[in-house]
Amino acid sequence: MWIATLSSSEVGRDRPLGVKRLNMNLVFWRDKSGKVNALLDDCPHRHAKLSLGKVVDGNIQCPYHGFEFDGSGRTVKIPALGKASEVPKYLRAFSIPTYETYDIIWIWYGNGDLSKPPRFFDDLDELSxxxxxxxxxxxxxxxxxxxxxxxxxxxxxxxxxxxxxxxxxxxxxxxxxxxxxxxxxxxxxxxxxxxxxxxxxxxxxxxxxxxxxxxxxxxxxxxxxxxxxxxxxxxxxxxxxxxxxxxxxxxxxxxxxxxxxxxxxxxxxxxxxxxxxxxxxxxxxxxxxxxxxxxxxxxxxxxxxxxxxxxxxNKLLNNATTVTQSLNMKKWF
Ligand code: FES
Ligand SMILES: [Fe+2]
Missing domain, CATH: 3.90.380.10 (Naphthalene 1,2-dioxygenase Alpha Subunit; Chain A, domain 1)
Incomplete structure (x- = not known):
């Protein structure tokens, strides 16, 4: 289900935003097309906070060793390996689906149909x-x-x-x-x-x-x-x-x-x-x-x-240890 979590104005173009929502530390940023991405604010390498890093070519760069992740959580660059080596697939950040509409950023939790956009009030149209x-x-x-x-x-x-x-x-x-x-x-x-x-x-x-x-x-x-x-x-x-x-x-x-x-x-x-x-x-x-x-x-x-x-x-809000199960991780990859 989609849940409204941020106002669009809070996520800028240049800098990642680290915020806590649904009991999770999250990092939000916009890629080159302006699309909002969200990952757990936790680098899969040695768990530094990604929100302290930078947005580089639309990806988020960890502040510690410069690993870069795209919005799906894929590691796209490991500087220490050099350009000639391949990035290992097991290194993934945890991605949270996002949706932006009506100047609100929604994130996804639990079950349901991810392809359906979040619901909003349909009597508001003229009042922009x-x-x-x-x-x-x-x-x-x-x-x-x-x-x-x-x-x-x-x-x-x-x-x-x-x-x-x-x-x-x-x-x-x-x-x-x-x-x-x-x-x-x-x-x-x-x-x-x-x-x-x-x-x-x-x-x-x-x-x-x-x-x-x-x-x-x-x-x-x-x-x-x-x-x-x-x-x-x-x-x-x-x-x-x-x-x-x-x-x-x-x-x-x-x-x-x-x-x-x-x-x-x-x-x-x-x-x-x-x-x-x-x-x-x-x-x-x-x-x-x-x-x-x-x-x-x-x-x-x-x-x-x-x-x-x-x-x-309820699990997300009241029992932080089950966060990843409640996010229904399997379905996303
Ligand atoms: S902890 Fe993030 S790159 Fe090492
Ligand atoms: Fe009131």
């Missing part, structure tokens, strides 16, 4: 202008994701921003399951005047304009209006830290440069709201087992079912 902000939270992936699927923390955590108005009563929640990896939530909250709580089938969905769309394993959209969306993705670093990327997509004036300025100007408000979340979410333990959920947690329960069934991701 965005600004981005990212930061690392010391929380597990589920805690970071669930915070954004939570439809009833707003009047408390965001009482003076997006949760103004004290709408504490949570109807439904109305959730449309798209398939086994995706769902849409239509939040419907009201001020509690003693009225009856509505079940999801008693809610008139046609009146609800705002929705949250989640695609497993880690991308999220908040549909604010036709011309404004917030997209987030949650890149798992290890079992207890996650990098959160937020993008504000807009079509305001319809002129890219102006829209870009507007999204930049509005970003501090989004960051303020994000930090209201962070203050609380950072106090939650990483272990989700002991939570006791209520009706309004239904979207969170749906997400957990997907996450807990995903054995490969």
């Amino acid at each position: 202008t965005y600004s981005e902000y990212s930061e690392v939270w010391s929380v597990s992936l589920p805690r970071a994701v669930e915070n954004q699927l939570d439809v009833f923390h707003l009047p408390f955590v965001h009482y003076n921003t997006i949760g103004r108005g004290g709408k504490t009563l949570v109807h439904g929640p109305l959730v449309r399951l798209i398939d086994e990896h995706s769902f849409i939530i239509y939040p419907f909250n009201e001020v509690d005047r003693g009225q009856r709580l509505l079940r999801s089938n008693q809610i008139d969905a046609s009146k609800l304009k705002n929705y949250l769309w989640f695609i497993y394993p880690n991308i999220w959209e908040n549909y604010i209006s036709r011309n404004m969306r917030i997209i987030a993705f949650f890149a798992p670093i290890d079992s207890g830290s996650t990098k959160i990327y937020i993008r504000l997509y807009m079509k305001a004036a319809g002129i890219r440069t102006i829209d870009k300025v507007i999204t930049k100007l509005l970003m501090p408000l989004n960051v303020y709201v994000l930090h209201q979340d962070r203050r609380v979410v950072l106090t939650q333990p990483n272990d989700i087992k002991h939570d006791k959920l209520i009706h309004a947690d239904y979207p969170i329960a749906l997400y957990r079912r997907m996450y807990l069934r995903d054995k490969e991701l």
